[in-house]
Amino acid sequence: MHGYFHWPENTNKQRNCKLRSSKKREEALGDNDLSTLIAMGNLAVTYSRLGEFKKAQELQIVVLEKRKQFLGDNHSETLTAMANLAYTYRNLGEFKKTQELDIVVLEKQKQFLGDNHPHTLRAMGNLACTYRNLGEFKKAQELEIVVLEKRKQSLGDNHPDTVTAMGHLASTYSNLGEFKKAQELKIVVLEKQKQFLGDNHPHTLTAMNNLAEAYRELGEFKKAQELNIVVLEKRKQFLGDNHPDTLISMDNLALAYRGVGEFKKAQELQIVVFEKWKQFFGDNHPDTLIAMANLAHTYWNLRDFTKAEELQLLVLERRRQILGDNHPETLRVAKHLSITYQSQDKLQEAKELRRLWIACF
DSSP states (O other): OOOOOOOOHHHHHHHHHHHHHHHHHHHHHTTTTHHHHHHHHHHHHHHHHHTTHHHHHHHHHHHHHHHHHHHTTTTTHHHHOOOHHHHHHHHOOHHHHHHHHHHHHHHHHHHHHHHTHHHHHHHHHHHHHHHHHHOOHHHHHHHHHHHHHHHHHHHOOOSSHHHHHHHHHHHHHHHHHHHHHHHHHHHHHHHHHHHHHHHTSSSHHHHHHHHHHHHHTTTOOOHHHHHHHHHHHHHHHHHHHTTTTHHHHHHHHHHHHHTTTOOHHHHHHHHHHHHHHHHHHTTTHHHHHHHHHHHHHHHHHHTHHHHHHHHHHHHHHHHHHHHHTHHHHHHHHHHHHHHHHHTTHHHHHHHHHHHHHHHHH
């Protein structure tokens, strides 16, 4: 089976079927026909599910331009096309482009549907997610609190959209260092996902993964390790070894191993994760950089300071280029690199980097 992920065979068949269907419609009806645009949009969704985000992006740009041309900027189908393209930009790590589209969609949904409409709340949640990606955690928190309150009010505590909103707010609490609040919400989310979806549902596994992260943040590495092992085994079973969710699970288990001092086990997993992210998404993708930074930290734990420095320099250069000097991720790697310099008695280099990250806190 070819392609990026080891998805079930019928997913690849679905892509091939939709590709043939889209081409036939375009040949018979032209690329401006409504049914051609629908087929093109569906094919883009399939590409996204397969992780082929560049292909999805190319189609979604065409669909959005045609929707604007024939339906206008404010039509619901145009806004859906805009939101889909924003989602793809997010997966490609192009967060500024995502933000621009998310803001437009939210403003228009509020204008035409009101503050409480499900589409408005979805748009608000998407923008909050983008703020999180950009390191603007307070902005994300403000939006997510609103979304959660409105979801509870209109749908109740147990609705999937309410539980999703709760999970997003919990992630932002983690980003803000409010780890106890994050843990409390993540426990509730996992219990509800198990109750309503079962132990093996992707949403349940995501909730389990997120709770493991909360345990790590609180220093409870054994609890985190137990959950991470379960999640990794199930994701390998259902998604295959190369799926992004499997790779994230593998990296999280490595972090748990590192927390209990099993640095060699962590290193072995992190090398695999880093190589696969590079292979499938390229050197500059956010998840590749996270994997690189995590591996560098483990090299530092193993006192292999030269390898740690090499990776941290690459990550810092790319973080500055993509996110700017003041983004939390840039500052985090600058801090870690300064510690690595200190460990090698490169005191002048360490001092210069410390100025960068201390000035921003």
